[in-house]
Amino acid sequence: MKKILAGLSLGALLVTGFAFADAPTDLSMDREPSVFSINQATVEL
Amino acid sequence: MEIGSFIKLQRTKQEKTLGELAEGVVSISYLSKIENSKTQASPEIIKLLCNRLGIQIDNREEELIKEKLNDWFSMLFEVNNKEEIIKAYEEIQEILDRNLSENLLLFEIHKIRYYLILGEYDEAAKKINELKGLSNNFDSLQQFYWYKFRGNYYTALSDYSHAMQMYKKSEEKSGYLEYDLEEIEIADLNYTIAVTHSKLRNTLEAIEYANKALDIYMKLYNFLRCAQCHNILGISYRRIKMYDKAIKNYNLALHLGKLNNNRQLIQLTNQNLGYLYSTKGNSIEAIKHYTEVIYDKSIQPVERLATVSSLVREYYTIKNYEETRKIVNYGQELIEEISDIESCRIFYYVIYTYHYLLTEEYDKFEALVKQDFLPYLQKHEDYASVIIYSKLLANHYEKIHKYKDASKYYKEANFAYEQIINI
Missing domain, CATH: 1.10.260.40 (lambda repressor-like DNA-binding domains)
Known part of the structure; x- marks a missing residue:
C-alpha cells in the first residue's frame, strides 16, 4: 500500500511521531516502530 | 576521497x-x-x-577524529537528543575542514542518515546525489553504509520496495565485513529489514529478521530495541492469526517499555494491542488499550488523533453512539491543536464522517465521503479503508431506500476487495 509523504519540515517532524514510530499517514492500524530511533520528545529547537 | x-x-x-x-x-x-x-x-x-x-595533511588529529566520529555514528542509531547530535556534527565538520582524514568519506556517507533524522529530506537527497559519483570507489564498509542509508532515505519517503532493495545490498556487503562491523550494526540492519518486510506485508520474513535482531539485542541488554522487535513480532503473529504469540510479544514490549519508563513505546504497543483485539472482535479490550493512548499528553496530538480514529470506529461498530460522540468531539479538539492540517487530513475525514452521521447531517456526510474521503483513499491505494467507508455509505443509502446508490458503493467495496486479493 502506497503511503503519502506528509510534507514534513524539521519543525513538523519534531512535533509529530511516537519517538519509536513513523508519523501515521494512513489508516493502517498496525504501527511498526521506526527505523529512526530517536528521542524527539526531548528536543526543543 | x-x-x-x-x-x-x-x-x-x-x-x-x-x-x-x-x-x-x-x-x-x-x-x-x-x-x-x-x-x-x-x-x-x-x-x-x-x-x-x-x-593539515599530516595525521596528527586522526585518532581524535576517529574517536569523535565513532561517538557521533552511535548517536545516529540510539535514542539521543537531536541538539547533541547537531553539536557533535558541527564539531566534527570543523575539524574535518582543516584536516585531510581517511575517515572523511565515511563521515560524508553518514550525513545522509543525519539529515534524515533531522527531517531534512532534500538535504539527504542532495548528499546522495553528490556521493553517487564517488560510490564506485567505495570500499566494503563504505558501501555497507551507503546502501543502508539510501534504504533509510526510501523508508523516509515510504517507498518500502526500493528501501528493501537497498537494505539487501547492504546486507550483502555486511557478509564481507565480519570483523569490521560490531554486532549492534548487524542487529540494527536486521531490525531495519524486519520493519521493512512488515511494511511490505512479508510476514514470515519480518518474523525471521526480527528474531535475528532480537537475539543480538538480548545479548547486549538493549531492552528498548528488544521492545521494538517484540512489536514487529506482535504485528506479524497477529497477521497470521497466531494471537497468543502476538499478545505474548506485545506484553513483553509493554513490560520493557514500563521498565524503561518509555511512554512512546508503551503507547505504540497499546495501539497495536488495541488493533489486535479489534480484529478479534473483542471491542472491550480494544477500547481499553486505545483509551490508554488517547489521553496521554506525552504523545503528540497527531498520534493521539490516529488512535482516536480507531476508537471512534470501534465505538460506532458496537453501536455505542454516546461514547462515539464524546470521542468524535475529542478528535475535533485535537484537530484544532494541529497546525499542519495536511499531516492529519485522513484522520480529519474519519472524525467528520462519523460526526455528520451522528448529527444526522446526511448531505454533508454523503458529500464528504463521496467527494473527498473515498477519492483520497483510492488515490493512496488504501483499499482496506475503501471497503470500510464504501460500505458505510452503501448502508446509509440502503437505509434511506436509495438502492441504486447503495448498489454503486457496494460494488466499489467489492472492487476494493478484488484489489486486496490481487495484492
Whole structure:
C-alpha cells in the first residue's frame, strides 16, 4: 500500500511521531516502530 | 576521497576562485586538472595548496577524529537528543575542514542518515546525489553504509520496495565485513529489514529478521530495541492469526517499555494491542488499550488523533453512539491543536464522517465521503479503508431506500476487495 509523504519540515517532524514510530499517514492500524530511533520528545529547537 | 576532490570541496566552501588558490603555486588549468583528478600533482604542490586552504595533511588529529566520529555514528542509531547530535556534527565538520582524514568519506556517507533524522529530506537527497559519483570507489564498509542509508532515505519517503532493495545490498556487503562491523550494526540492519518486510506485508520474513535482531539485542541488554522487535513480532503473529504469540510479544514490549519508563513505546504497543483485539472482535479490550493512548499528553496530538480514529470506529461498530460522540468531539479538539492540517487530513475525514452521521447531517456526510474521503483513499491505494467507508455509505443509502446508490458503493467495496486479493 502506497503511503503519502506528509510534507514534513524539521519543525513538523519534531512535533509529530511516537519517538519509536513513523508519523501515521494512513489508516493502517498496525504501527511498526521506526527505523529512526530517536528521542524527539526531548528536543526543543 | 581523492585529494583533488577534497581540495575542490574546501576551495568552494571557502568561496575561493581557482585563480585565488592557484596564484603563485600552479597555473589555473593545472589546478583544475588536480581538482578533477586528471593529473597527480607532486606532494610539494599539494602541501602548498593545502597550506593556503588552512588544511593539515599530516595525521596528527586522526585518532581524535576517529574517536569523535565513532561517538557521533552511535548517536545516529540510539535514542539521543537531536541538539547533541547537531553539536557533535558541527564539531566534527570543523575539524574535518582543516584536516585531510581517511575517515572523511565515511563521515560524508553518514550525513545522509543525519539529515534524515533531522527531517531534512532534500538535504539527504542532495548528499546522495553528490556521493553517487564517488560510490564506485567505495570500499566494503563504505558501501555497507551507503546502501543502508539510501534504504533509510526510501523508508523516509515510504517507498518500502526500493528501501528493501537497498537494505539487501547492504546486507550483502555486511557478509564481507565480519570483523569490521560490531554486532549492534548487524542487529540494527536486521531490525531495519524486519520493519521493512512488515511494511511490505512479508510476514514470515519480518518474523525471521526480527528474531535475528532480537537475539543480538538480548545479548547486549538493549531492552528498548528488544521492545521494538517484540512489536514487529506482535504485528506479524497477529497477521497470521497466531494471537497468543502476538499478545505474548506485545506484553513483553509493554513490560520493557514500563521498565524503561518509555511512554512512546508503551503507547505504540497499546495501539497495536488495541488493533489486535479489534480484529478479534473483542471491542472491550480494544477500547481499553486505545483509551490508554488517547489521553496521554506525552504523545503528540497527531498520534493521539490516529488512535482516536480507531476508537471512534470501534465505538460506532458496537453501536455505542454516546461514547462515539464524546470521542468524535475529542478528535475535533485535537484537530484544532494541529497546525499542519495536511499531516492529519485522513484522520480529519474519519472524525467528520462519523460526526455528520451522528448529527444526522446526511448531505454533508454523503458529500464528504463521496467527494473527498473515498477519492483520497483510492488515490493512496488504501483499499482496506475503501471497503470500510464504501460500505458505510452503501448502508446509509440502503437505509434511506436509495438502492441504486447503495448498489454503486457496494460494488466499489467489492472492487476494493478484488484489489486486496490481487495484492
